Amino acid sequence: MTKPSDADLRANLRERGLRATGARVAVLRVLLDADRPLSHADVCDLVEGGGFDRATVYRNLTDLVDVGLARRSDHGDHVWRFEHSGAELHEHAHFVCTECGTVACLPPEAVKVEGVAHVQDVHLRGVCVTCAD
Numbered sequence: 001m002t003k004p005s006d007a008d009l010r011a012n013l014r015e016r017g018l019r020a021t022g023a024r025v026a027v028l029r030v031l032l033d034a035d036r037p038l039s040h041a042d043v044c045d046l047v048e049g050g051g052f053d054r055a056t057v058y059r060n061l062t063d064l065v066d067v068g069l070a071r072r073s074d075h076g077d078h079v080w081r082f083e084h085s086g087a088e089l090h091e092h093a094h095f096v097c098t099e100c101g102t103v104a105c106l107p108p109e110a111v112k113v114e115g116v117a118h119v120q121d122v123h124l125r126g127v128c129v130t131c132a133d
């Protein structure tokens with residue numbers, strides 16, 4: 001998959017009725033580049049240039065959720081985490097490490113239940129490879 005350009009991202013935002021501000025494009029870019037759900041603090045650390053205050057980043061995250069470009073979930077530690085809701089990321093379970101709190105996306109086929117078309121919002125709990133060492 002080729003990486004969408006900033007122009008693609010701006011078009012994405014406009015399609016959903018959002019103004020394509022610099023902060024919004026930067027926040028959307030962070031979510032797209034991530035391979036796991038990110039907390040608000042993670043996004044603040046990763047956002048390019050870092051010239052946006054935390055409240056701006058938060059407002060933009062919730063805007064993206066409102067229009068369906070991102071999804072927000074609580075993985076059991078009462079911290080909202082955000083991830084891009086692109087086609088390939090839909091409908092999958094998550095693994096949460098009880099030691100370090102890392103949340104990882106599991107491939108859609110990781111959780112299969114007979115008679116269920118797709119499983120959504122399952123949180124598997126355990127210890128990640130890094131913490132098990």
Ligand SMILES: [Zn+2]
Nearest residue numbers: 097100128131
């Ligand atoms: Zn861990």
Ligand SMILES: [Zn+2]
Nearest residue numbers: 037083104105
């Ligand atoms: Zn995920």
